[in-house]
Structure formats: C-alpha cells, structure tokens
Amino acid sequence: MAIVKRSIKGMTKLSTKHLLGIKYLTPTDIDLIFKTADNFKEVINRPIKKVPSLRDTTIANLFFENSTRTRISFELAQKRLSADVINFSASSSSVKKGETLIDTVNNILAMKVDMIVMRHPNPGAAVFLSKHIDASILNAGDGAHEHPTQALLDAYSIREKLGNVKGKNILIAGDILHSRVALSNIFCLQKLGANVMVSGPPTLLPMHIDKLGVKVETDLRKALEWCDVANMLRIQLERQDVRYIPSLREYSMLYGLNKDLLDSLKKKIIVMHPGPINRGVEITSDVADSKQSIILEQVENGVAIRMAVLYLLAGRSED
Amino acid sequence: MKPKVILDSSNFEITINRLCHQLIENHNNFSESALIGLQPRGIFLANRIQKTLFQILKSKNIKCGNLDITFYRDDFRKKELIPNRTQIDFIVEDKKVILIDDVLFTGRTIRAGLDAMLAFGRPKSVELMVLVDRRYSRHLPIQPDYVGKTIDSIASQKVKVEWKEIEGKDTVWLLSNDQ
Numbered sequence A: 001m002a003i004v005k006r007s008i009k010g011m012t013k014l015s016t017k018h019l020l021g022i023k024y025l026t027p028t029d030i031d032l033i034f035k036t037a038d039n040f041k042e043v044i045n046r047p048i049k050k051v052p053s054l055r056d057t058t059i060a061n062l063f064f065e066n067s068t069r070t071r072i073s074f075e076l077a078q079k080r081l082s083a084d085v086i087n088f089s090a091s092s093s094s095v096k097k098g099e100t101l102i103d104t105v106n107n108i109l110a111m112k113v114d115m116i117v118m119r120h121p122n123p124g125a126a127v128f129l130s131k132h133i134d135a136s137i138l139n140a141g142d143g144a145h146e147h148p149t150q151a152l153l154d155a156y157s158i159r160e161k162l163g164n165v166k167g168k169n170i171l172i173a174g175d176i177l178h179s180r181v182a183l184s185n186i187f188c189l190q191k192l193g194a195n196v197m198v199s200g201p202p203t204l205l206p207m208h209i210d211k212l213g214v215k216v217e218t219d220l221r222k223a224l225e226w227c228d229v230a231n232m233l234r235i236q237l238e239r240q241d242v243r244y245i246p247s248l249r250e251y252s253m254l255y256g257l258n259k260d261l262l263d264s265l266k267k268k269i270i271v272m273h274p275g276p277i278n279r280g281v282e283i284t285s286d287v288a289d290s291k292q293s294i295i296l297e298q299v300e301n302g303v304a305i306r307m308a309v310l311y312l313l314a315g316r317s318e319d
Numbered sequence B: 001m002k003p004k005v006i007l008d009s010s011n012f013e014i015t016i017n018r019l020c021h022q023l024i025e026n027h028n029n030f031s032e033s034a035l036i037g038l039q040p041r042g043i044f045l046a047n048r049i050q051k052t053l054f055q056i057l058k059s060k061n062i063k064c065g066n067l068d069i070t071f072y073r074d075d076f077r078k079k080e081l082i083p084n085r086t087q088i089d090f091i092v093e094d095k096k097v098i099l100i101d102d103v104l105f106t107g108r109t110i111r112a113g114l115d116a117m118l119a120f121g122r123p124k125s126v127e128l129m130v131l132v133d134r135r136y137s138r139h140l141p142i143q144p145d146y147v148g149k150t151i152d153s154i155a156s157q158k159v160k161v162e163w164k165e166i167e168g169k170d171t172v173w174l175l176s177n178d179q
Helices: A027-043 A069-080 A101-110 A125-130 A148-162 A180-191 A220-226 A248-255 A259-263 A295-315 B009-027 B042-057 B108-118
Strands: A058-063 A084-089 A115-120 A136-142 A169-173 A195-199 A215-217 A229-232 A270-272 B004-007 B033-038 B063-067 B096-104 B125-135 B146-152 B158-162 B171-175
Touching: A027 A148, A027 A180, A027 A295, A058 A069, A058 A101, A069 A084, A069 A115, A069 A136, A069 A148, A069 A295, A101 A115, A101 A125, A115 A125, A115 A295, A125 A136, A136 A148, A136 A295, A148 A180, A148 A229, A148 A270, A148 A295, A169 A180, A169 A220, A180 A195, A195 A220, A215 A220, A220 A259, A270 A295, B004 B009, B004 B125, B004 B146, B009 B042, B009 B096, B009 B125, B009 B146, B009 B171, B033 B042, B033 B108, B042 B063, B042 B096, B042 B125, B063 B108, B096 B108, B096 B158, B108 B125, B125 B158
Parallel strands: A058 A084, A058 A115, A115 A136, A169 A195, A169 A229, A195 A215, A229 A270, B033 B063, B033 B096, B096 B125, B125 B146
Antiparallel strands: B004 B171, B158 B171
C-alpha cells in the first residue's frame, strides 16, 4: 500500500479511553463512531458477518441488572469482532456473598480481561470504576444516569432515516424521570445540533430539566405536532414505587401514542422506542408495527454501533 | 534526494494498456472473472483497468468491486485505522478474482485482502495485480502476477502514486522519507 495520508476529515481516534457517558464525548467522537458504524453495518449484512479485528481481546460483560436487548446486542457485536467473551450476571455470582464492585472487577481483570462492559443499578458506577481500574470501560446503563450506546444508536437511526440530525426536532416522551435513555439522548442529540423536547406527565418529568436546554411540553398532541421524530420511552413499571400516575389506563389515554393520534398529525413523523415495549401503554401495537416505526432498525443499528465503539476503544488501548 | 518520477503520464497509460492486454490473455471475456480493488488507493487502478477493458473488449460486462481490509489488518492498534467502503455487488464464489492494489511493499495488505475476500465466498483462483512492485522488501511470501513497474528501493523511501481523478495527473513518484 502506498504511504499516502488518507484524506479523512476530523479525528481518527476517540478522545477518550472509556465510554462512560455521552457527556464525555465530543461531537467529533460521535461523528467518528457513526462513520465506523456505517462500515460495520455493511459487515453485518455480508454472508459471513464476522471480522477478526478484536481476536486478541477478551471482554467481560458484567450485568448487575437485567437486560435482554443490550446484552445480546453487545455480545453479538463482540463475537462479530472475534473477541473472546465472558458473561457475568449479578444474580448468579459472589456479589450475593457481599463482594465489593472493585473486588469483583479486579478479580476478573486478574484473569487477563481487556475490556469491561457494565450495567449497574447505581448511577455513576461506571465512572467510579474507571477511576480505580486500568481496563477500558463501556457503560451499558448505570441507574437513571446514562445509557450511551442506546443514545448513539438512536441518533444513528435518525441520521440514517433523515440524512442528518442537525436542526431536526426530536421529541422524547414518557417516563423521563427514571430514564437513562432520556438523559443520554438529550446530550447526544444536542451535541449533534438537534432541537430536543421532552414530554410526559408532570410527575415523571424531573424538576429543572429545562436547564438542560430542552423544551418541555405536557400536552402530547402539541409535542407531536412540533416534532420530526418521537422517541416513546417505556413506562418503567418496576420503578413505580410511588404512585407517579393514577393508572396505566389513564397514562395510555393521555400520554400514549395510538394510531388515530398519529394519523391526525399534519406530517408523517418517525416513531422510535428503545424497548422493551409495553404494548398498549406508551404506544399501541398498530403504531409499533406501522411503517412509521423504526424500532427494529434501531435494534439492527445497535449491533453496528456497539461494534464501532468496541473497535475504536480497543484501538486506543495501547496509547 | 530529489523526488524522482518513476512513471510519467504517457508511460502510465502505456502500462495500464499493457496490464489490460495481459489480463485478456488469461481471462478472455471476463465472464468468469472479477476485479477487486483494495481500499483506499487500489480502487483507482481497478477502476482504470475496468474502464480500459470496456474500451478494448467493447463490453460492459466486467465486474469490479472495492474491498476494505481495515478490520483484517495485523497492525491494528499501531496505526490509525479508519475504514473505507466495501462494495462488492457480485458473488465471489467460483470466480477468478484479480486483487488489485497500487503498490506492493511488505505484502501485509495483500495478506489482509485475501482474508477479507474470503468473507464473500470461495473464489476459483486469486491473482494479484499491482502498479508498482517494490521488490526485496517483502515480509511475507506474496508475489504479484501482473506488475506495472518493478523498482528497487530502500525501506526509508516512499512510493507515491498520483491519479488523474484525484491529484489531476497520473504520475508515480519515488520520494525519500523527509518529503
């Protein structure tokens, strides 16, 4: 190969060794992840969906909280990059015997693991861990704080559908209070130049959320008329320890998206959902399965985005 | 050392024409064959060969794809490795494939290219075409089947291929390291 500088605009490496949250990424980082994901999307549509890039890397998936989609998506991404993968779930481990997080992780690292993908119920767990250990850490969701790969794949799906994220009106609707997806999405979309609005019942909107520079609207119809894309978040039934809403039926009537409401809007908006869906609560089945919904595209893009992040972080590990 | 021209634009064209005729000797009408250019710079040679074959054979039925080998490299982590687009719109299975790159140096790119290509099927045979072969500098037992120009150079030198489509003129340069 000729030694000619490749003409690539911007950076060719991430500015960070970990992916702890969208907060810590620059817009150039996000752009680099998207461009790399374009290539991995092509790879996962090949007859042989596997490349050998990370064959020398061992990755531990530490899930201290339940997950289906994120965990499978990460595991697939790792396997398609030829990494060795070990899985760990808190329910079947020594965590139950009282081992601390740092001890657990250090023990795993002592077995020569290079990267950690972690989901944890406590906000800030990934940041905390990154201060105490050397390996690259990918946050796969920490409490109600951040879920960076979900935000990246959401923004990537919008970019794929609309060509660009900049200047678009994006609505995030539903349970904003308990949602790590909401916070990461707000950071990510704003860094890419989108206008963001949040909507939901006042009890499920955090106080002072407008300080993040987002519009707030409690009337779902008004919010939907404003937006190009509506990301309908799941109502977190497991976190309804206080009665935030009178009933699911009332929530669905006032804050749920149904086909009549969708069809009555002036323009055809795109409907997204990070999953798992409570069908008939935040969106009805006919909306979730409609042509305007890109829910399954989001899932496909999730693998490409996670491959890109893993690949780029592994490339930084010898810096 | 001053930059030295290895191939100027008139010799460049003659070389491309010769390479095309050599290909025709072995591949007749290309019905069972396919060209694959390696990203990022091999694709220019592949496209030029395809265009010239169109003119010589007066047929548009010559397949040409682009293959990115970034994810198959063995020097991942030592370099900034940002991928380019792979585009192969035909089936590689049972085809006589001609891998095409601009400069053959250590052979590592070609090694990665062979691996990358296998993800698209099992070709009947694989040949290698390069515009410039820097001989005596191989790290791997890889030799080209079609060569535009063979040169002797030392490791600290660079070979730069400029294309009409990108730089405005077809030229191959030999540069010393500081240029």
